[in-house]
Amino acid sequence: MGVIVVEVMPKPEILDPQGKAISTALPRLGFEGFTGVRQGKRFELTVDGEVTPEHLDAAAKAAESLLSNPIIEDVISVRELGGEA
């Protein structure tokens, strides 16, 4: 079983209310020194057998057309899940 990881983040110029809320909550728990937080999404797409270049290509297309909205988000990476994780 292969897994492809797709990571999506809000564009830098787009407000990220969730990230902002987390950013203000961190110091309340004693986590000091972080000047900002951005919250994105991670998708894991599972395939039967090995991940092929075709799978990666299809995942990249899915990432651009469905998993992200190009108006507000950037696709950061489309890659095979490495190691034994």
Add this chain to the structure above:
Amino acid sequence: MVKIGVVTFPGTLDDRDAARAVRLAGAEAVELWHKDEDLKSVDAVVLPGGFSYGDYLRCGAISSLSPVMGKVIERAKAGMPVLGICNGFQVLCEAHLLPGALIRNDHQKFICRDQKLEVVRTDTPWTSKFTAGQEITVPLKNGEGNFVCDPDDLERIEGEGQVVFRYREFNPNGSMNDIAGVCNEAGNVVGLMPHPEHAVEAGFGPQSEAGPHGGTDGLGLFTSVLTQLVG
């Protein structure tokens, strides 16, 4: 009689209200299901708001790919009037029929209030009964109603006159330039975040000079499209 379709997605909350608004305006409301691939000869379509099903990815993203939307997109591009309210607005943005996108409110909270709006543009099929600059009050209820787009798009939308409604007095969600509603380049597709279908009958609408729940400002959208279609 003019037929206006009202689409129901799984979990849709305000489809009955939208259908009632259509009937009060004097048209026939035609029920459409998200899996329908036939628009049943309707003359216009309303995508109502108030649902959450399929919002897991982004509001309106999954719904924008439903079978009925394929037909709505096709007919909208051919000039059919389409109105998206709240979640319907999000669906139209995700379907790329309208510019921009809607994200979480800047204050992170769900908000529900009577909202004053300025009608900016009156040459769309959904706003012809209003006068430019007119102030109307309709209920608003959303958690992800924050209209955003990149600076170039914002300049283009403003420059091309695609802003149809703007928030007055209070921006409830952080929307850029107080934008509450926009239209496509042709003007036939309109989306807005507040709910005109909840302000169509005295006794059931927002607070107004007509008394508690007396506001009927939302009816103008539905009578506008009727005027347009009857010619």
